[in-house]
Amino acid sequence: MNNDENLEDILFYSLERAIKSYRQFAQQQLVKNGFNITIDQWLLLKAIHNHPGKTQQQIAQAIFKDFASVTRMVELLVEKKYLIRFSHPTDRRRFQLKLAKTAVELLHDMQPIIENNRKTALKNISEQQIIQFDEVLNLIINNCKA
């Protein structure tokens, strides 16, 4: 039927599967535990929390998202009252973003689930395997910078 390549055999196919599996699993765990937030929203909140004062573009780069996506996600999170926007003191093109108290608490409450998700996903994988895995990931990232 197909003596041409099998999609199943392609490394990048497994790579897609793996990240999708993990995302699905992680999102399900959030829902199960009553958190009404997406993984991506969590990631954005986390990044803003960890990099206060940065521009949206810098935040976007940090989480490897498109500027346009970040703009729209910020909008959503402001509506949801998780983010507060201040105008920037010296540059009127910018905004300063801050997490609302509820969001800080949310991150805190979610932390154990997030950590457990990662632990579960990496079950039966040795430290050494993880290090080598990460090396290959970084090689791929660099090879694709062309």
Place this chain on the structure above:
Amino acid sequence: MNNDENLEDILFYSLERAIKSYRQFAQQQLVKNGFNITIDQWLLLKAIHNHPGKTQQQIAQAIFKDFASVTRMVELLVEKKYLIRFSHPTDRRRFQLKLAKTAVELLHDMQPIIENNRKTALKNISEQQIIQFDEVLNLIINNCKA
């Protein structure tokens, strides 16, 4: 500033970065070479070509996509004249999907670029590393099946 975890250190963050880098790179190469198709559309065409007679749901599973996504992508590809739909001879809920000649040619013409993309992305990564990498991917996939 952050004595809590660094997103940069999280394996799954690198995993996201790697797959996004590869997708971006691969898509750019297609555009550069004048192909007006997305990676996902290519993947769907490929899967239909390799699994003739399967239901859309089976195709969706094979490429790890949602049924709803596949329905919409099929629509698009039928509009673009890459796919032809026939009603199923015995089950009127189903459709049979076939690639148009243009699509078969398209796949054929794209093949060298696709292969080159993979080769470039895996440059300087040994066979052994790839095998071990794939093992870890499959472990993750299984761990997330919970």
Place this chain on the structure above:
DNA sequence: CAAATATAATTGATATATCAATTATATTTG
């Protein structure tokens, strides 16, 4: 300094992801 250029964020258009509900048809079961 004014004009040109750069930068930050937004907006529009289109593609894809995901979950839930719906429609049409097929299969199973009492």
Place this chain on the structure above:
DNA sequence: CAAATATAATTGATATATCAATTATATTTG
């Protein structure tokens, strides 16, 4: 067989990705 159940595909609603164009403001340059 009719009612209940299962299955294939679609549709609706919402979130995110991506590229190009636009808006507002800041910076640079002649």
